[in-house]
Amino acid sequence: MSRRTRAALILACATLLVPLTGCSSGHDDNKASPATHSSEPSAKATPTPSTTQPAVQQPPELDAGERLAGRQKATTGNAALAFTKGKKGDALIVAVRCQGAGKIKVAVRSVHISFPLECQAGEVSTTYNQVAVKGVEHGGVVSVEASSAVHWSMTIGRGTPAQEESPTSTAESL
Template identity: 50%
Template sequence: MNADSDSASASDSVKSPPELDDSETVVARQGETRGAGTFGFGEGEKGDALIIAVRCQGEGEIEVSVKPVNVGFPLECVDGEASTATSTSTSTTYNQIGVAGAEKKGTVSVLAPSSVRWSMTIGRGEPQRGEAPEPSGETE
């Protein structure tokens, strides 16, 4: 049985920041951090999208905010073993921001309870092209 190697892989997943696709460029990484933290990232090329990959473990919600684009999102973290590719409790989130100003240098701040451990990778890449999102809200 490979329980020990599975556990070792799981615990490494929060210690190591998430990986990005080969077509994306890493501009900053934050290793395992407990509770709140802030770190900076460098400038990109005009037209680049900003990619934020977050992995967390522990019971609670974290709030990620990105300046200067003024984008934020919550992430519910999972208590127990850190997520792995084969885990049913995945707590790795990838977000791509393709708004005006996303190519500028900035900072990422995470608000998190001390019970939560997280790691993060910031990258740059081509904005994803696809269908426009469906309008939300009800119309009458």
């Protein structure tokens, strides 16, 4: 199963936790835009086992066609990372790699998006989130709240919003 397909399944469950005022398969600036990497609210979240990932010191890589907007090398504790403005219709990609026992909270306050991550001691995991809601084309800041026991790195990117995947096709591919 591909990283993007797993992400769709994970986000299908997470979607129930994030209220939206409207969704659209188009690129209407007043509504959330669905993502191909996942289901609404246009985010992809995929933990990746450490056997296929480099150490946490290396920030996650973006996929082909995605553009760098910010990068943070290995860090512990709380931090904030600014990201550059994108093009109208761009999605914001927030990729976090972490290791160490504990939780971290990642927030893009300008668009009221946040997500928690559970990090494990002795295991490096990477989570990709793609957000395509009104306002993400603007520059801003991603804030991370983490305990000193958790080491993390981050890559922020820009890309074309993904196409919506149906829950049926995702479930069948498992």
